[in-house]
Amino acid sequence: MRLVKQLVLTYVLFFAVAIRANTITVCPTCPISSVQEGVKAAADFDTLRIKKGTYKEFNIVVDKPLVIIGENYPVIDGEDQGEIITIVSDNVTIDGLFIINVGTSYTADYAAIRVVKSQHFLIQNVVLEKLFFGIYLEKSKNGKVYHNKIIGDAVEEFNSGNGIQLWYCQNIEVTQNIVQHVRDGIYLEFSDNITIENNTSTNNVRYGLHFMFSNDDVYTNNVFENNGAGVAVMFSKKIKMHNNIFKKNWGTASFGLLLKEINDAEIFGNTFEENTIGINIEGSNRVEYKGNDFLNNGWAVKVRGACYTNVFKNNNFMYNSFDLSYNSKLNDNVFEYNYWSSYTGYDLDKNGIGDVPYRPVKLFSYIVNRTPETIVLLRSLFMDIIDFSEKVSPVFTPDNLMDVRPLMKKWND
């Protein structure tokens, strides 16, 4: 009975608010001709409808719960003056705006939309161009950033900002966004329980996605392509990375995915294609790599040391110049049931598992690790010959570093 009462009460309250909520229309020829005036005129929980047109405004502070909806993408032009929209209230929705010309500053991080210490916000269908920072979430919780398009024109790292930045945030969903040509596509710092899904982050100057000190985050089904340095995940715990595509991060200092000081992560079902280094691992422990595809990379996996009890299982390593590079003799990482395209063993009992172990570290890769200058002998006949002889009778490469049960056929084929 009490429950019903409560329900009815909420219902009534909700309607009361809904009835009270007015719609305010903003258009260049209306009595209210700017977004700023609109926000001032509105009461809590009102809806602001912004008609098509160009509004030259900046420093719009949204300090009450509002729904701001743009019709046919009205343009808000900051004229490079500074920050454009700052949200400092809970329950704000921003939908369908086209924001351009955010000011560039070397002392303040001007953003197109900034959310400060707020909850339950929703930013969707927004298009940002010519920006410094795009969507900047600061100490906020329980919000959504959905289906936005951020197209920057960053050329250098020092004078450009990030597409979507989360700083001390919790429980936020970042889904179906497109981020291009900014410094870091999506940047997380001190942010926990964040879901990053179905985003496309391409052609960024530095990283497609960048994690720092952020724990318990999930990112799935994202595409990271042709970014300056790929994706970097650093100093974070319990990150889940599922079904992402890391592609064409090609350059002398590029990689698909960089892991540094990452513990207890899951890396499942991702595709690493045509990267100089597929995954670069440093100081990462208890990470599980399962069902990933490594295709046509320079190095599929480069292990830089201090990596213990990692498991590589059911991955496909195909046509990489080097499958694995390893810089120590000690190994307690497990490789099993992977498919290696350069495996030449046989399977007499036809159980799908090769009878001879596969050694993923080539002698050349071992030598290059010791003396990096020797890489100039890449593709030399001599190297092919010694690689072959090492394969037949291993002497130099760590003898327990091998896949004891290599698959004969591609996993999941």
Next chain:
Amino acid sequence: MLKILKYSFYDLMRSRWSYVYFIFYLILGFVLLFLNHDLSKAVITLMNIIIVLVPLIGTIFGVMYFYNSKEFTELLLAQPIKRSTIFLGQYFGVASSLTLSLVLGLGIPFVLYGLFMSDAIWDFSLLLITGAFLTFIFTGLAFNIALSNENKIKGFGYAVLLWLFMAVIYDGLFLLSLIVFEEYPLDSFSLAATMLNPIDLSRTLILLKLDISALLGYTGAVFKKFFGTNFGLIVSIIVLVVWTWIPIWRLSYKSKRKDF
């Protein structure tokens, strides 16, 4: 000289071997492009083959031709013709027919697959140019070996050894010295060592033009800074020309003084 060149050239053109060589490259080109439509990737695979096979075939073919046409050479020597003319004519005949087989054999399939419309054209022409240089260099070296050795077996032995040294052993020594002296800055040393061997020089020149050069990392950056500039390219071409010129010079010098 032109007459002898023409004679040697047509003689080889009529012979089965240059057809075999031509058809080998033709088939290779077509198969590569059939399996992999990407022209620039085919260039990488071709590079692997060219830097190993072209010197080998140049060496073997040069030695073989020299010994085979010995009687004819002696006949010519009896005529009032300059010695250097005879030998240089034969040399250029052999080298240019081999180069022609290489260029046509690889060129035809690539042109048919749309080379002129692709970005790979510069890489491909660089590949053919270095291929031609390698043919000229190694045929010249082979002629020198054959001229200095009356004994055919010895001559063949030295020729194969020369190829083995340039293609394999040199890199081994190079690698060894890199590892032994790893404490020292090795950039200039590895640049010099690469320049001194025409096979390594060709390999590096082509590699740096391709995407795969990103794998070379820091050392690659040093190399790219050198070879990537016009100065570096001119220096490498000069080195290749010197490599071609030395055997030719020695050939004409030795042939003048040799007793037949």
